Amino acid sequence: MKKNWHEVTADKAHISKEKAKARELKNSPWWRQKLKEGICHYCGGKFPEEELTMDHIVPIARGGKSNKGNVVVSCFNCNQNKGLDTPVDSILDKIFKKGSE
Numbered sequence: 001m002k003k004n005w006h007e008v009t010a011d012k013a014h015i016s017k018e019k020a021k022a023r024e025l026k027n028s029p030w031w032r033q034k035l036k037e038g039i040c041h042y043c044g045g046k047f048p049e050e051e052l053t054m055d056h057i058v059p060i061a062r063g064g065k066s067n068k069g070n071v072v073v074s075c076f077n078c079n080q081n082k083g084l085d086t087p088v089d090s091i092l093d094k095i096f097k098k099g100s101e
């Protein structure tokens with residue numbers, strides 16, 4: 001069976017467990033301190049708390065965990081731009097679409 005690496009998804013038990021852990025982490029003093037600092041992990045900009053989100057470096061859906069090593073502060077824009085695709089995925093996507101026109 002052919003399988004792309006990025007199509008490997010975590011099982012439901014893992015996802016719900018890690019989502020619950022993410023909620024706990026959001027209430028932790030460690031996370032509150034991060035929000036106060038307000039520095040986006042990706043662009044390095046400083047933002048007010050309401051413009052920041054919790055981002056998983058390795059998404060939960062790809063087997064990532066909700067721990068301090070995998071969770072970073074991200075501004076809304078960086079979080080949106082990242083999505084589920086890696087840059088390589090989107091570049092290949094463009095080439096493929098061009099070729100088929």
Ligand SMILES: [Zn+2]
Pocket residue numbers: 040041042043044045074075076077078079
């Ligand atoms: Zn950012």
